[in-house]
Amino acid sequence: MKILKVADLTKIYGSLESNKFQALSKIDFSIDEGDFVAIMGASGSGKSTLMNIIAGYDKPTEGSVIIDNTKIESLGEKEIANFRRINLGFIFQNYQLMNSLNVKENIALPLILDKKPVGFIEEKVTDIMKYLKIDSLWDKYPHEISGGQQQRAAIGRSIINSPKVLLADEPTGNLDSYTTDNIIELFSKLNKEKNTSIIMVTHDALTTKYCNKVIFLHDGEIHNTISKKDSDNDEFIKKVVGYENILGGVKIDKK
Numbered sequence: 001m002k003i004l005k006v007a008d009l010t011k012i013y014g015s016l017e018s019n020k021f022q023a024l025s026k027i028d029f030s031i032d033e034g035d036f037v038a039i040m041g042a043s044g045s046g047k048s049t050l051m052n053i054i055a056g057y058d059k060p061t062e063g064s065v066i067i068d069n070t071k072i073e074s075l076g077e078k079e080i081a082n083f084r085r086i087n088l089g090f091i092f093q094n095y096q097l098m099n100s101l102n103v104k105e106n107i108a109l110p111l112i113l114d115k116k117p118v119g120f121i122e123e124k125v126t127d128i129m130k131y132l133k134i135d136s137l138w139d140k141y142p143h144e145i146s147g148g149q150q151q152r153a154a155i156g157r158s159i160i161n162s163p164k165v166l167l168a169d170e171p172t173g174n175l176d177s178y179t180t181d182n183i184i185e186l187f188s189k190l191n192k193e194k195n196t197s198i199i200m201v202t203h204d205a206l207t208t209k210y211c212n213k214v215i216f217l218h219d220g221e222i223h224n225t226i227s228k229k230d231s232d233n234d235e236f237i238k239k240v241v242g243y244e245n246i247l248g249g250v251k252i253d254k255k
């Protein structure tokens with residue numbers, strides 16, 4: 001079953017002829033339920049723009065995003081915020097935890113905003129912290145824990161509502177390679193055990209080892225897509241590294 005469909009998506013920033021910039025051009029792809037997809041491409045190729053439009057943080061100039069049969073652009077601002085809170089999880093490179101709240105309160109935040117009963121929140125947050133192996137950190141504040149632990153807490157907050165789709169924009173960009181592996185394994189676990197569909201922007205080819213698909217953006221367009229079903233794991237990573245070398249290091253500036 002298709003869980004997400006991106007159709008003919010174009011994004012032009014700026015309204016004046018002098019400051020117009022086309023960041024995405026006719027992007028078209030779909031994601032099946034249970035897919036774990038990476039989006040790769042050079043800096044400036046449009047990855048964050050695409051993620052922000054999928055999450056409804058930004059609007060496309062043309063085209064549409066359909067998530068679980070809901071057309072995102074047809075929703076008003078309040079409806080988008082509600083839809084996002086219930087159906088999507090978003091994970092950022094810099095975690096975006098609230099510094100004044102401890103780990104437990106950060107994870108509970110979406111349920112508190114939804115005014116869920118205290119007992120329900122308590123049970124859910126305890127389960128999630130155990131699942132993520134951060135239950136011993138429940139009373140720590142973000143500045144008291146490591147980057148990897150902060151990212152686990154951020155993942156906890158993003159999955160507390162059991163979203164069908166998890167969007168992660170460079171989730172391991174600030175982490176060392178050991179912690180990166182841990183976080184990527186956690187994504188794979190969520191993907192396999194909870195059937196969460198994941199779309200992850202990454203600059204690191206090795207983080208795609210559990211993905212079943214990699215979409216390469218180049219200059220705001222889909223350059224190509226690699227599927228794991230065509231190859232074994234080593235061959236898959238080799239292909240990803242190959243395309244990353246061709247596309248990865250070049251800053252693309254259309255101005």
Ligand SMILES: Nc1ncnc2c1ncn2[C@@H]1O[C@H](COP(=O)(O)OP(=O)(O)OP(=O)(O)O)[C@@H](O)[C@H]1O
Pocket residue numbers: 013014021022023041042043044045046047048049050252253
């Ligand atoms: N608000 C904006 N106004 C004008 N141009 C923008 C805006 N946001 C992004 N851009 C431009 O759109 C292009 C795509 O940006 P985007 O952030 O999506 O790229 P990216 O692939 O995520 O890059 P990176 O890997 O460096 O994060 C870039 O050239 C960027 O300068």
